[in-house]
Amino acid sequence: IMSGLETGIYLENTTRGEIINNTVDSLKQGISLSASHNNRIINNTVHHQMVGITIFNSNFNYVEENTVYINEDGFQITGSDNNTVIKNLVRDNTNTGLRMVNSHNNTLIENQVKSNTDNGIYFSTSDDNIISGNSISNNFDGIDLYVSDANSFYENTLTLNDRGIFVDDGDGGSHNNFAHSNLFIGNTIHAIDRPSTNIWNNSVLGNFWDNYTGSDSNNNGIGDTPHNFNGGIDYLPIWDDSGPIINIISPANNSLVTSLAPDYSIEITDPNLNEMWYTLDGGITNITFISNGTINQTLWESIWDTLSDKDVIILNFYADDLFGYISFIEVHLIVDKPKSSGSIPGYPPLLTIGLFMLSLIFISRKVRKGTV
Structure with a gap:
């Protein structure tokens, strides 16, 4: 200094x-x-x-x-x-x-x-x-x-x-x-x-x-x-009165998704493209990007943890041009969560199975005792 x-x-x-x-x-x-x-x-x-x-x-x-x-x-x-x-x-x-x-x-x-x-x-x-x-x-x-x-x-x-x-x-x-x-x-x-x-x-x-x-x-x-x-x-003034054209290649609309954030691939066409971003929560959190990649895992989990099986996640992609015109497109993704294993709430599945087997043994012995 x-x-x-x-x-x-x-x-x-x-x-x-x-x-x-x-x-x-x-x-x-x-x-x-x-x-x-x-x-x-x-x-x-x-x-x-x-x-x-x-x-x-x-x-x-x-x-x-x-x-x-x-x-x-x-x-x-x-x-x-x-x-x-x-x-x-x-x-x-x-x-x-x-x-x-x-x-x-x-x-x-x-x-x-x-x-x-x-x-x-x-x-x-x-x-x-x-x-x-x-x-x-x-x-x-x-x-x-x-x-x-x-x-x-x-x-x-x-x-x-x-x-x-x-x-x-x-x-x-x-x-x-x-x-x-x-x-x-x-x-x-x-x-x-x-x-x-x-x-x-x-x-x-x-x-x-x-x-x-x-x-x-x-x-x-x-x-x-x-x-x-x-x-x-x-003599050749530029004319522009619309936003970029956005095409989603993947993920496909209504496809099943897991807790692992999906990859995305989109095509955006505009000679005066300025910025691209996506959101999962209606615009509360916007993630900017410059190339195709993977949805932010932290953001994905924050949405995933609040949903149940077959709920819908709405993924919106946005782009604007240097003139201020904005376009967006959305894709619906279906939550695919594993079905319940039948375990006792609050107990791990293996412990639940163990308790069940012990109860069978107890019942079997009681039955035998009653027939002697």
Whole structure:
């Protein structure tokens, strides 16, 4: 734990270094790279800085699973190329979550960028970067582009921002940026393309806009008409108005089950699948899963112990998509408990048999005595 320093961890002219599993709470910069290449920054917690993580004139670095919060800027990447920033949590910074200046060919993937006061992600004079699979929410601007060209934005979820994507036209503007397969949900304004020179769909697919007013008459998942918005046009807007399709392969409906939790195999179809779960108790306890497997044994026994032979267990499978649509399907399973063995309540079966045999012997002797 490093606290009260001007810079917590500083690498200069360093190659193949590692900064792993640190907590940094300092005054100006938490973790800083300068002219350093092919380093790894992994699983650090950085907070209460002017800048959480700084990458300056440094290339080919890998930054993964760091938590960066309550700084002025979470990240600053300046004059740096070919870096990978993946699966970081960047939240509650008082200015910008991730700021990139004069940097190219970087990859930002599967980061959570949320609740930053100004911008979630800000690009200035930065070209040819990839921004994919990020969750960007509750910022003023989710993504802000200033004089930045030919960046690719796809499979990001932008929710509850004041403006989802803002493309500025100042100082010549930003051009030929490419956005497709993104989800725009619940933003005050989804997107603004002031230069009107950016591309909002590929050859087969655009983006999902929760305020799209068109229709999909042929049910191909693409809106029949383009989506026009604030300087931009998405010619192939994604259409979705239903939940995932769920098919149960096993267990079969009305099949007999024992106290051993059954295996399950299901097929779920949806190009925008979000989460899958099942319940045995009407939703009181929900078990999420990512692949086929076995019902949770502890939960199964808690239900099993309350039931009698031939009672019914209702197993419900659920799935939702990224647009919030939920589907479910249920299967009925028949409890198969062994029949009573005829034992005396409260006594083991072998003891019951022993007592019965003794009683026969006693009766036999009494009968013999009476006939002598």
